[in-house]
Amino acid sequence: MLDRDRERLNPGDGDQQNQLVPPRPPHPPEPPELEPGKGGGNKDPGLRKALATALAFTLVLAGGVAGGIWYTRGHTPEARPVTAGQGNATVGTSRGPSPTPSADTATQDPSPTTLPPSQESTPVTLPPLKTSSFTPPPGRTWSLIRDLAPMNDGSDGYTAGKIRVNTQDYPTGLYADNSASTWQLDRKYTSLVTRLGVSDDASSGSTVEFTIQVDDRVARQITMKPGEDALSVDVELTGAFRLTLSVRSSIGLTVTNGAWIDPVLTG
Numbered sequence: 502m503l504d505r506d507r508e509r510l511n512p513g514d515g516d517q518q519n520q521l522v523p524p525r526p527p528h529p530p531e532p533p534e535l536e537p538g539k540g541g542g543n544k545d546p547g548l549r550k551a552l553a554t555a556l557a558f559t560l561v562l563a564g565g566v567a568g569g570i571w572y573t574r575g576h577t578p579e580a581r582p583v584t585a586g587q588g589n590a591t592v593g594t595s596r597g598p599s600p601t602p603s604a605d606t607a608t609q610d611p612s613p614t615t616l617p618p619s620q621e622s623t624p625v626t627l628p629p630l631k632t633s634s635f636t637p638p639p640g641r642t643w644s645l646i647r648d649l650a651p652m653n654d655g656s657d658g659y660t661a662g663k664i665r666v667n668t669q670d671y672p673t674g675l676y677a678d679n680s681a682s683t684w685q686l687d688r689k690y691t692s693l694v695t696r697l698g699v700s701d702d703a704s705s706g707s708t709v710e711f712t713i714q715v716d717d718r719v720a721r722q723i724t725m726k727p728g729e730d731a732l733s734v735d736v737e738l739t740g741a742f743r744l745t746l747s748v749r750s751s752i753g754l755t756v757t758n759g760a761w762i763d764p765v766l767t768g
Contacts, residue, residue: 640767640768641767642694642765642766643690643765643766644673644763644764644765645675645695645746645761645764645765645766646661646673646674646764649766650684652684652743653682653683658677658680658682659675659676659680659761660675660676660677661673661674661675662674662676664676664698664700664760664762665700665701666699666700666701666729666730666760666762667728667729667730667731669731671731671760671762671763673762673763674760674761674762674763675746675760675761675764676700676748676758676759676760676761677759678709678748678750678757678758678759679748679749680747680748681746681747681748682746682747683743683744683745684743684744685742685743686741686742686744686766688740688741689768690741690766690767690768691737691738691739691767692735692736692737692738692739692766692767693713693734693735693736693744693764693765693766693767694733694734694764694765694766694767695733695734695761695762695763695764695765696731696732696733696734696761696762696763697711697723697731697732697734697760697761697762698725698730698760699725699726699727699729699757699758699759699760700757700758700759700760701727701728702755702756702758703726703727703750703755703756703757703758704727704757705727706726707727707750707751707752707757708724708725708750708751708757709724709725709726709748709749709750709751709757709758710722710723710748710749710750710759711723711724711725711747711759711761712745712746712747712748713734713736713744713746714744714745714747715736715738715741715743715744716741716742716743720736721734725759727757731762738766744766746761746764748761
């Protein structure tokens with residue numbers, strides 16, 4: 502009792518010893534820790550950050566793969582449209598493998614390259630060689646050069662060979678400047694077919710006189726000069742015994758040859 506009365510009389514004496522502490526607010530209760538696999542979060546922040554990084558990397562990688570597939574489909578050589586003139590390719594988009602070229606396509610030659618006009622070579626056109634070939638008359642024929650020899654062969658006769666008349670070459674002819682030859686016919690032939698001409702090496706202004714004599718009769722007599730075309734002649738020989746061909750040239754600075762070109766007998 503006495504002590505209780507003292508405390509009442511002296512309330513400040515025991516403040517230092519029995520001073521009351523003000524109450525603190527209560528802490529909220531912490532959530533119970535969940536077991537793994539039963540929901541809830543993980544208290545480790547490092548693990549959460551690693552999971553978030555892995556998820557972001559996976560999304561970026563997936564987006565890059567999808568973009569690469571899209572780009573590849575739209576930019577491969579098979580998918581590009583082909584303009585006209587680029588080989589034998591088909592216009593459009595191809596999703597399958599490229600077809601194997603056939604043997605015909607693989608062996609085709611490349612298109613020729615057209616050179617500019619300054620580099621193209623100009624073809625040189627040479628004049629044709631003017632050589633006359635002999636066309637014998639119908640029926641059987643005998644050549645006065647190859648088949649029948651003249652009676653005066655080897656003495657003041659003709660030269661057999663090629664001759665040029667008015668820039669044209671004749672491979673078979675009898676020519677001389679002044680000569681005469683006679684052939685024995687024995688009444689076996691019906692006509693003489695030949696051409697006449699003056700050689701191109703004759704002097705200008707010179708002339709050649711051609712004479713065809715059948716037995717004792719002059720059948721034809723023709724005068725020609727250099728630069729004239731060869732003249733075709735056909736003389737009747739039915740029943741003739743002999744034939745004489747003669748040439749006589751006028752005086753000139755060079756030899757003036759008259760030629761009997763491809764002379765033949767028919768029968």
